Amino acid sequence: MPAPKPYTSQPLPLAGVRNTRDLGGFPFVDEQGRSGTTARGVFLRSGSLTRLTLRDRDELEAYGLVRVVDVRSNFELRFLPDPYARRPHPGVSYAHIPLMDQLNSNGFAGLLPESMFASYRDLLDGDAPNVGRVMAALDVPEGCVLFHCRVGKDRTGVICMLLLELAGVPRANIVADYAVTQNYMGGFLRLQRVAVSVALRRRVPRCLFESDPHEMERTIDHLHGRYGGARRYLVEQAGCDPALLDRLAARLRGRA
Numbered sequence: 001m002p003a004p005k006p007y008t009s010q011p012l013p014l015a016g017v018r019n020t021r022d023l024g025g026f027p028f029v030d031e032q033g034r035s036g037t038t039a040r041g042v043f044l045r046s047g048s049l050t051r052l053t054l055r056d057r058d059e060l061e062a063y064g065l066v067r068v069v070d071v072r073s074n075f076e077l078r079f080l081p082d083p084y085a086r087r088p089h090p091g092v093s094y095a096h097i098p099l100m101d102q103l104n105s106n107g108f109a110g111l112l113p114e115s116m117f118a119s120y121r122d123l124l125d126g127d128a129p130n131v132g133r134v135m136a137a138l139d140v141p142e143g144c145v146l147f148h149c150r151v152g153k154d155r156t157g158v159i160c161m162l163l164l165e166l167a168g169v170p171r172a173n174i175v176a177d178y179a180v181t182q183n184y185m186g187g188f189l190r191l192q193r194v195a196v197s198v199a200l201r202r203r204v205p206r207c208l209f210e211s212d213p214h215e216m217e218r219t220i221d222h223l224h225g226r227y228g229g230a231r232r233y234l235v236e237q238a239g240c241d242p243a244l245l246d247r248l249a250a251r252l253r254g255r256a
Helices: 054-063 074-079 116-126 128-137 155-167 171-179 181-200 213-227 230-237 242-252
Strands: 027-029 035-037 043-046 065-070 093-096 144-148
Touching (some): 116 155, 128 155, 155 242, 171 213
Parallel strands (some): 065 093
């Protein structure tokens, strides 16, 4: 009998955003060997909120949204401003913490990475202080925090990987949930690749517009091989207080 497929998150039914997903529902095993399922309504991962409708905002706030953490670059924000920055809403705070991304951050004008792993590796190695700032911004006593980049695949995928590993979610689930972005955003990614290729007048590598599970596998291998895992990386490289990480893990495990 074949093994069951790993759990992957499902998009919320929002009209203006197609890749907003709850980090709840994943199996985990904590440091004491206790198992459970991650809590819903704590963290949401997402692509850009630019096309969010008023009804979408109402639904997110009914879901418990209290903070939006935007990790896109200043370059991206000039063209695609976040609605929670442009029109603040009572009860929902907005934090902008740009994470290094050599693709979107410079409009694909620089040297393109040879793989998404190379981009994720460079983010982990070169932007650890801002990763730490993102983790601090995710720390709220109650309610739901949404973090997002442009598509919800790359920078968002790295943050999600760190959070899920911190909570003790198995590697297979982390990789599968990264890969499932292709199901939800594949059409948009293909169109984006065509548009970028036309703008640059050269063919852009397909791998940059896919969520190949091998890319996240290599990223997790790098995280463990160089840093010893998510918790050690976040403490020793990103400068996170261990108590902060305990709170984030406890909230995601539904034990806050």
